Amino acid sequence: MSADALAEWCMVREQVDWSSAASVRPAPVRPVVDGLAARFDGPVRRRDPDRADGLLTVMTLSRAAASQGEPLTPTLLTGWQQLVLDVNEVRLRQSDAFAKNGRERYGLTSHTWQDFAACLHQSADPSVPLPARAARAYLDVAFFHPYPDGxxxxxxxxxxxxxxxxxxxxxxxxxxxxxxxxxxxxxxxDLATLVTVLIRATHRRATAR
Known part of the structure; x- marks a missing residue:
């Protein structure tokens, strides 16, 4: 059996000095172009209009949740994922998952979802720079791989x-x-650095108008 990539990620997650990631100015960054909406309404819609509609719906819900300070939890994500996948019910996976043509295996233990909830909670930790928190949360979802699809x-x-x-x-x-x-x-x-670069570029283009 292949190594447990989720266990590897949990170790890596603790090794990375997230606080060393470059921070960004605290002021709001309002883009001239809504990059997320453009992604969903452009390339995604051309491939699958129904998928695009679901993603745009969740994008709206997630922004409302963010504006209200609603924390990320597995329950919140499960509700979003139902809309992403356009299904009536979705559950956290009940067995190991695989990705990258089977090269990565994400294990499942009795404490996986408790650990996942704790990781999501850390996305609001103000001691970690915002780009690092966003990148880390992205990778948490990728490697905990909570749902069978999406x-x-x-x-x-x-x-x-x-x-x-x-x-x-x-x-x-x-x-x-x-x-x-x-x-x-x-x-x-590097992903945290990329998020920083994208934030700064967005701010630069927005203020250059």
Whole structure:
């Protein structure tokens, strides 16, 4: 059996110096172009209009939750995931999951979902720079792989939600959606750096008008 990539991620997660990630100015960043909506209404809609509608619905709900300071929880994400997948019911996975053509296996133990809830709670930790919190939450969803399908879509929505809690938006999200690996601490910190770059570029373009 292949190594447990989730266990590897949990170790990497503790090794990464998230506080070393560059921070960003605390002021709101309002993009000229809504990058998340543009992604869903553009490339996603061209492939699957129903999928785009579901993602846009969840995007609206997640922004409302962020504006009200609603914390990320497995229960909240499960409600979102029902809309993402357009199903009446969705449950946290009940067995090991696989990704990357089976090269990564995400194990399941008696404490997996308790650990997941704790990780989501840390997305609101003010001692960690906002870009690092958003990147870490993205990777938590990717590697806990909580649902049988749609985790990559959910990870992007979660990243955007964390940014929105501090009224930060992005005008471009495409660069975020590349393959990430559970055993790669440098890659995890690189994602936080990328989020910082995208925030700063969005702010620069918004203020240059």
């Amino acid at each position: 985790n990559a879509r959910l990870a992007l929505l979660v990243l955007a939600h964390v940014l929105e809690t501090e009224r930060v938006g992005l005008d471009e999200v495409g660069p975020l959606q590349t393959a990430r690996y559970a055993d790669d601490p440098d890659g995890a910190l």
